[in-house]
Amino acid sequence: MDVLRKKLKDAEEENVQLKEKLKKTEDEVKLVKNMKRKTDASDGNQKKNNSKGEFAVGQKVWALYTDEKSYPAKIIACNGESYKVMFFEDKIQHEVELNGLRPFGKQLD
Numbered sequence: 001m002d003v004l005r006k007k008l009k010d011a012e013e014e015n016v017q018l019k020e021k022l023k024k025t026e027d028e029v030k031l032v033k034n035m036k037r038k039t040d041a042s043d044g045n046q047k048k049n050n051s052k053g054e055f056a057v058g059q060k061v062w063a064l065y066t067d068e069k070s071y072p073a074k075i076i077a078c079n080g081e082s083y084k085v086m087f088f089e090d091k092i093q094h095e096v097e098l099n100g101l102r103p104f105g106k107q108l109d
Contacts, residue, residue: 055083055101063087064100072104 055061055075063073063085073085076093083101086093 054098055103060104061085062102062104063094063096065094070100070102075101 055078057075057078059075061073061075062070063083064070065087071087071089073087073094073096075083076086077084079095082095082097084093085096085101
């Protein structure tokens, strides 16, 4: 009888451990799904912006800097109505609104 009780106790402990592991896995799955939703939403925004003929991440552009002159830059992020660019000459990163960007080849004056 003691052997059966020990096996039952061991089985119950294993069950508790498996339930904890399952809970942790479910939490991780929820986290991944949330991250995927955010990524999908971000991709959707990027596609929506591109469909309007705006700019894409990785695109080479002329971008206005704080001195009101335009310089060659690369778009590194899209933030709704503004873009984060990295200027080629000095690698400075800067937020630029849509009206401060032109496709490379059409310099802003």
